[in-house]
Amino acid sequence: MTNPGKLQQGMRHIPMSAPDLTDKEREAVGAVMQTPRLSMGPEVEGFEQSVARAVGARHAIAVNSGSAGLHLCVRAAGIRDGDWVITTPFSFVASANVLLYERATPIFVDVDPQTGNIDPELFATAVRDLESGSGRAERWLPRRGAQEQAALKALLSVDVFGQPADYDALIPVVEDHRLTLIEDSCEALGASYRSRPAGMQGDVGVFAFYPNKQITTAEGGMIVTDDDTLAEMMRALRNQGRAPGDTWLEHTYLGYNYRLNELSAALGRVQMTRLEELLQKRERVARWYGERLAEIAQVEVPQVVAPTTRMSWFVYVIRLSGEIDRSALVEQLEARGVPTRPYFTPIHLQPYFREQYGYEQGDFPVTEDLGRRSLALPFASTFSEEDVDYVCRQLHAVLRALD
Ligand SMILES: Cc1ncc(COP(=O)(O)O)c(C=O)c1O
Numbered sequence: 596m597t598n599p600g601k602l603q604q605g606m607r608h609i610p611m612s613a614p615d616l617t618d619k620e621r622e623a624v625g626a627v628m629q630t631p632r633l634s635m636g637p638e639v640e641g642f643e644q645s646v647a648r649a650v651g652a653r654h655a656i657a658v659n660s661g662s663a664g665l666h667l668c669v670r671a672a673g674i675r676d677g678d679w680v681i682t683t684p685f686s687f688v689a690s691a692n693v694l695l696y697e698r699a700t701p702i703f704v705d706v707d708p709q710t711g712n713i714d715p716e717l718f719a720t721a722v723r724d725l726e727s728g729s730g731r732a733e734r735w736l737p738r739r740g741a742q743e744q745a746a747l748k749a750l751l752s753v754d755v756f757g758q759p760a761d762y763d764a765l766i767p768v769v770e771d772h773r774l775t776l777i778e779d780s781c782e783a784l785g786a787s788y789r790s791r792p793a794g795m796q797g798d799v800g801v802f803a804f805y806p807n808k809q810i811t812t813a814e815g816g817m818i819v820t821d822d823d824t825l826a827e828m829m830r831a832l833r834n835q836g837r838a839p840g841d842t843w844l845e846h847t848y849l850g851y852n853y854r855l856n857e858l859s860a861a862l863g864r865v866q867m868t869r870l871e872e873l874l875q876k877r878e879r880v881a882r883w884y885g886e887r888l889a890e891i892a893q894v895e896v897p898q899v900v901a902p903t904t905r906m907s908w909f910v911y912v913i914r915l916s917g918e919i920d921r922s923a924l925v926e927q928l929e930a931r932g933v934p935t936r937p938y939f940t941p942i943h944l945q946p947y948f949r950e951q952y953g954y955e956q957g958d959f960p961v962t963e964d965l966g967r968r969s970l971a972l973p974f975a976s977t978f979s980e981e982d983v984d985y986v987c988r989q990l991h992a993v994l995r996a997l998d
Contacts, residue, residue, distance in 0.1 A: 612807035638860035645867040652819035654826035661781035661803025661816035663853035711755040715764030738953030749775040754783035757909040786907035810866035812859035876976035877908040887987035
């Protein structure tokens with residue numbers, strides 16, 4: 596967090612992100628407060644219906660975080676002890692953690708340098724090698740901690756920063772090998788790929804609603820799927836394993852309390868009525884950044900690549916040229932009231948991943964390069980053009996001083 600105490604004189608303070616709330620949200624939450632129904636009520640159902648409608652899903656299942664939603668997908672897909680699941684190390688850590696919760700082995704595949712999403716060619720090669728039953732599988736397995744002869748069950752692909760992965764290239768391989776496709780769209784509500792909504796590319800998708808997301812419920816998430824069997828199982832698992840017909844104290848399955856509360860759902864329902872407005876405001880902020888940063892030689896701005904038909908801007912992440920001292924830049928921007936975040940620290944280099952699987956620096960070069968050079972600038976739908984202007988002027992000034 597920025598410490599305003601360290602601010603240089605005459606500098607403004609820009610927040611890293613901010614929820615976009617109106618009196619409508621405040622009234623909706625207040626109205627729930629007037630009722631005795633704070634959980635398992637009509638707001639959750641209404642919120643589920645609004646997300647289902649927005650993405651064209653048969654089922655939407657509200658949960659209390661994106662991580663909880665991804666965990667339920669993994670469990671409902673029957674992924675268990677030792678199973679291999681392909682995913683990427685350039686993501687928020689939760690997308691791989693949910694595999695560890697079920698003692699499945701994440702098989703990391705490196706990403707496309709442009710988008711940060713899974714590289715489809717590497718994915719196809721990994722699947723072929725892992726399914727070959729020969730020594731070729733070994734190059735994809737971690738140094739330790741994986742069963743040598745396990746079943747490859749799924750692809751958990753991440754729509755990084757609000758841009759869908761390249762599903763036209765991924766899906767034929769997924770289908771040929773009968774893998775489950777779990778789409779981590781926690782950063783991508785509102786995006787589309789060849790006009791198909793993010794979240795709906797595979798068997799099941801998940802959105803997340805932390806306050807920096809496109810819409811917020813404070814904490815929360817939503818699973819979407821067209822699969823009736825998966826949906827029924829996930830509804831049971833989020834509610835302490837109660838199957839349809841179970842009473843309050845009957846639990847057919849080992850489940851969890853992953854329920855979203857009514858206050859959060861009421862907030863989410865109003866936010867969903869504003870989704871298009873919020874997406875457009877985010878697009879505008881991204882455009883203001885793009886216009887101002889295009890000319891700075893040391894900065895690469897984020898690119899939206901075909902066949903993404905709509906990017907849903909979650910964060911605005913620039914890439915610095917290799918010679919820039921990112922830590923010095925971060926520190927000096929902070930002193931000028933501009934917080935930033937290095938995005939992402941590669942998952943395979945987190946201490947417990949290194950320890951459990953023996954990963955080392957150099958294992959996923961594209962991810963590591965992006966991890967070293969990426970920097971998220973402050974970003975929110977509430978920003979004015981002056982806010983963006985201020986951030987860009989400070990960035991420019993600090994880069995000139997560091998040159
Ligand atoms: C790619 C990705 N996956 C999963 C999550 C987890 O969502 P939550 O923080 O709601 O648990 C996030 C959240 O930021 C995310 O960005």
